[in-house]
Amino acid sequence: xxxxxxxxxxxxxxxxxxxxxxxxxxxxxxxxxxxxxxxxxxxxxxxxxxxxxxxxxxxxxxxxxxxxxxxxxxxxxxxxxxxxxxxxxxxxxxxxxxxxxxxxxxxxxxxxxxxxxxxxxxxxxxxxxxxxxxxxxxxxxxxxxxxxxxxxxxxxxxxxxxxxxxxxxxxxxxxxxxxxxxxxxxxxxxxxxxxxxxxxxxxxxxxxxxxxxxxxxxxxxxxxxxxxxxxxxxxxxxxxxxxxxxxxxxxxxxxxxxxxxxxxxxxxxxxxxxxxxxxxxxxxxxxxxxxxxxxxxxxxxxxxxxxxxxxxxxxxxxxxxxxxxxxxxxxxxxxxxxxxxxxxx
DNA sequence: TGGCATGATTAACT
DNA sequence: AGTTAATCATGCCA
Numbered sequence: 001x002x003x004x005x006x007x008x009x010x011x012x013x014x015x016x017x018x019x020x021x022x023x024x025x026x027x028x029x030x031x032x033x034x035x036x037x038x039x040x041x042x043x044x045x046x047x048x049x050x051x052x053x054x055x056x057x058x059x060x061x062x063x064x065x066x067x068x069x070x071x072x073x074x075x076x077x078x079x080x081x082x083x084x085x086x087x088x089x090x091x092x093x094x095x096x097x098x099x100x101x102x103x104x105x106x107x108x109x110x111x112x113x114x115x116x117x118x119x120x121x122x123x124x125x126x127x128x129x130x131x132x133x134x135x136x137x138x139x140x141x142x143x144x145x146x147x148x149x150x151x152x153x154x155x156x157x158x159x160x161x162x163x164x165x166x167x168x169x170x171x172x173x174x175x176x177x178x179x180x181x182x183x184x185x186x187x188x189x190x191x192x193x194x195x196x197x198x199x200x201x202x203x204x205x206x207x208x209x210x211x212x213x214x215x216x217x218x219x220x221x222x223x224x225x226x227x228x229x230x231x232x233x234x235x236x237x238x239x240x241x242x243x244x245x246x247x248x249x250x251x252x253x254x255x256x257x258x259x260x261x262x263x264x265x266x267x268x269x270x271x272x273x274x275x276x277x278x279x280x281x282x283x284x285x286x287x288x289x290x291x292x293x294x295x296x297x298x299x300x301x302x303x304x305x306x307x308x309x310x311x312x313x314x315x316x317x318x319x320x321x322x323x324x325x326x327x328x329x330x331x332x333x334x335x336x337x338x339x340x341x342x343x344x345x
Numbered sequence: 346t347g348g349c350a351t352g353a354t355t356a357a358c359t
Numbered sequence: 360a361g362t363t364a365a366t367c368a369t370g371c372c373a
Contacts, residue, residue: 195351195352195353195368195369195370196352196369196370197350197351197352197369197370197371198351198352203351218361218362236353237352237353239361239362240352240353240354241351241352243361243362243363243364244351244352244353246362246363247362247363247364247365248350248351250363251364346373347372347373348371348372348373349370349371349372349373350369350370350371350372351368351369351370351371352367352368352369352370353366353367353368353369354365354366354367354368355364355365355366355367356363356364356365356366357362357363357364357365358361358362358363358364359360359361359362359363
């Protein structure tokens with residue numbers, strides 16, 4: 001059915017043609033139609049009426065939808081995380097450049113940079129698309145404004161709707177970026193177990209301290225910091241090292257003594273002497289690492305050559321003795337049973 | 346390639 | 360919070 005766009009004679013005619021035309025699309029380039037509508041003598045009056053009606057019906061909607069915007073907490077969370085992970089915001093990687101740390105660290109940073117790039121590219125594309133689309137819609141609305149009652153608030157509302165739609169896309173982008181970073185991070189953290197041995201020099205420094213403080217190998221926080229600095233490792237690595245060292249040192253002693261006991265028992269049995277627990281010096285000398293336990297006549301069964309003499313002297317957290325007596329004295333070698341080497345620390 | 350050395354992690358403890 | 364003891368996982372060497 002073809003619609004007449006002749007200026008109608010009566011009001012009812014005009015209303016009729018208006019009704020019909022409102023069902024039609026005006027988005028195509030039907031210039032004559034638009035022109036004729038614009039030129040219509042009753043246009044401004046009708047336009048105003050329609051605007052009023054619209055205001056009454058539509059404005060209510062706007063109130064409900066406009067102020068729920070605010071700051072999307074989810075988006076904020078994502079933003080915070082991206083900044084914290086160094087994806088958004090200033091490039092943290094650049095400043096860490098010359099650090100000659102391990103290759104997996106470099107690998108991690110490279111991949112993070114990649115994610116950063118992709119993310120930023122996408123973000124730019126997103127901004128562009130959003131702006132473009134908004135512009136397009138605004139232009140469209142401006143065009144329609146001449147023919148249909150479109151209030152300013154309505155345009156704003158439209159823009160905010162568009163922005164919202166794009167926001168959800170943005171959230172998706174940020175979410176997937178976060179996901180990628182988390183995956184990368186967890187892989188990197190897994191790689192923490194990829195341990196690298198400390199440098200010889202570092203081990204040297206740590207061992208020196210350990211054996212110099214064998215009577216109390218528990219470095220203070222400051223001492224740990226100092227050692228960490230010297231060895232170019234972290235304080236917690238120093239703690240780990242001392243934890244491992246103490247336990248392994250102790251274990252070695254235990255093992256050595258067990259071995260000594262075994263030999264002593266064997267020998268005693270062979271000689272028919274029932275004096276268990278007193279291995280010969282030569283047996284003790286044939287023992288394990290660090291030359292510890294090298295003191296002469298070290299009794300197998302007991303930890304200290306002085307038996308109970310020390311009494312309560314050794315009270316290091318339930319470890320009954322090792323660090324109080326078995327001196328590491330590679331230089332002095334099998335010398336006196338050193339007590340209380342130095343309790344400072 | 347197997348086995349020991351060693352740094353890191355974890356649970357339990359104090 | 361700092362340790363111990365056990366354990367994991369990798370580095371390294373014969």
